[in-house]
Amino acid sequence: MRISTTQFYETSAANYSRTYANVTKTGDEVASQVKLNTAGDDPVGAGRVLQLQQMGTMLNQYKSNIDTINTGVVQTETALTAVTSAIQRAQELVLAAGNATFTDKDRQANAAELKEVQTQILGLMNSQDADGTYLFSGSKGTTAPYALSTDGTYSYQGDQTRNQLAVGSGITMASNTTGWDAFEQAINTTRTSMTLTSPAVNDNVIALSGGSVTNSAEYNTKFTPGEPYSISFQSSTQFKILDKDGTDVTAEASSAGKFTSTSAANQTVGFRGLQIDLNVNLTDAQYGNSAQADTAVAGHTFTLAVSNSTVSTSRLPGNPSTTVVTDSKVTDQTKFNETFPSGGAIIRFSSATDFALYAAPYDAATSKPVSSGTLTGTPVANQAVASGVTFTFSGSPVALASGDQFTAQPASQQNQNILNTLSSVITALNGKVDGDPVAKQKLQATLTSTIGNLTSAANQINDAVSDGGARAKTATDQSVTNQNLLDNGSNESSSITASDPVDAIARLTLQKTMLQASQLVFTQLSALNLFSKL
Structure with missing residues (x-):
């Protein structure tokens, strides 16, 4: 078979070029320790590496989201812990204000400090993060969550949205705690009202507090369906309670409606999850004569009902x-x-x-x-x-x-935030009480309800802190899972793209030998032509 000189040179050049390219490529692989530089090197492997890179991007975003959640939890917990400390101080001041030796001036001093505590709590409830976003406003991060309304109450300006962030494949988690969850759901222990209906003009002989909720479950299932109630005093030792349908439910009250006018020890009434404080104010002569006491007390009637909701x-x-x-x-x-x-x-x-x-x-x-x-x-x-x-x-x-x-x-009167609870007790402590036994009784009822509401507010905040801690733990656990996935993906990607030094050096040696052989063959064969025989 004849092989033309042109064909010989072209074939030899092509073989030499291919072998040289292989040597160069393998040399680069040995130097860089990377064997997958283009999709053409390994189409299947390149596709898998791309998938792993996309997964890594998502896992890194999950990590960023988890960091955001954990940072938010820390900032929120710091603010809530400070609010709890302020509530504890408020409880001390309220309890002290109930001291029998306190005068109006002493109570006013406590009211002044409570006002400072209220201002401190308001600032904490309106806390912001480093970016100026309000922690407790829900999705309304640029709006201060609490503001003073025209009616003198503090109202929540945020929403109930918990901002969700992805922390894993198909897994989302709230990154914030709303003011609605932390402060607005505190149970109001004084959400009933007592109204004197007879006599038409209050003679202050009988005083009944609106009552404090001591058992929410019983209150909701028994008290609420039967309201409004009528409480009528039959004598100085007995009262009767009728529900909204006129049914006598006195037997459900503690002591079955019996009380003692002469002893404050028996003037606390328990009824369907509610504790009502009774105060009887008689003259010395009436206290000494049961018939006069009966005449003075009988005929007093009150209406007891759930307080109406308010709107700011x-x-x-x-x-x-x-x-x-x-x-x-x-x-x-x-x-x-x-x-x-x-x-x-x-x-x-x-x-x-x-x-x-x-x-x-x-x-x-x-x-x-x-x-x-x-x-x-x-x-x-x-x-x-x-x-x-x-x-x-x-x-x-x-x-x-x-x-x-x-x-x-x-x-709703069922719940009350801490700011409005403090406003109520501050107003009560600034009132005139000295020398007025009825005013003193009303103040004591306010102090009792305030202590209950402060405890309720602290419990609600504790629940919010626990929720944040649970989210932080879950996020941290998910972070460990994500890191394992990221590490596994990195290892798999490396196995596809990283070069085996031993294999690469062996191939490079072989390819260099083949290149040298190709050069030698070209030299030897190029001499086999007619011109070299002339």
Whole structure:
């Protein structure tokens, strides 16, 4: 077979070039210790490495999210621990204020310190992280969670959203604690009210506290379904309780409705999860004569019921008019419970008199009115009645305008935040008590309820701290799992991309030998031509 000189040179050059490329590639592999540089080196391996890289990116993001959660837990726990310490100081001051030797001046001094404690707690509840985001506002990180409303109460301005972060494949976890969870769910132990219905003018002979909840389960299952109750005194030693249907339920009260007018030791009444304090104020002559005592006490009747919910309102700063809400009162508790948005509402005016109430937040494209109507009231139409709440606006005549908006935040009496609990006791301690036995009895009832609410607030905060600790532990455990996956992925990727030094050096040696052989063959064969024989 004839082989042309051109064919010989081309074939030899191609073989030499291929062998030289192999030597160069293997030399680079030996130098870099990496055998997979392009997808063409190992298509299947390259695909797997890409998957592992994507998994590594996700695992690193999970790590960042876990770090965010753990940092948030630490910051939140620091703030909550400081709030707990402040509550402990408040409890000491409230307990001290009940000392029989304290005067109005002493109690006012305690009230002044409690005000400072309240300010401290407010600052802690409005804590921010290093980025200026409020810790307890939920998803509304730029809004301070607590603010003083126009009615003098402190209301929650955040939401109930717990920001979720992915910490593993298909696993998400809350990165924050909301003020709703930490402070707004503290049980209000004084969520009932006592109203004297007879006689028409209070003679201060009998005083009954609104009561403190001592057993929430019994209160919810037995007391609430039967309210409102009527408590009527038959004599100076016996009272009777009727439920809303007129059924006599006195037997369920401690001592079956019996009490002693002459001894404070037997003037605490337990009834369906509620503890009621009874105070009898008789003259010396009445105390010494049972018939006179019976006459003085008999005929006093009280109504005992669950306190109505409250609503705090505020005007939006961008309103066209300067009208404000001067009063907001729940006038239909049943309708309020059924229709008023639990997360807050927005009242929007479409004209000077027409309004609609929407669930917050309001969205012009999707929000549907919960209730609507026209201003009513006499002597001027200055009241908006919506979802069981009557809102009263300022002005005569009222000068509302189309586009005016007002926020309305509901507050159930079942719960009370620590700030409002402190406001109540501060007001009570600043009142005049010296020389007034009835005022002293009322103050004592307030102090008792405050201690219960402070304990409830501390318990709720402890629950929030425990929740944060549980999240931190779970996140840390997941972090260990993620790190194992990351390490395994790195090892697998390395096994695909990393070179075996022994194998690479052996191949390089072989390829160099083949290159040398190719050079020698080319030299020898190039001499086998007609020209070399001439």
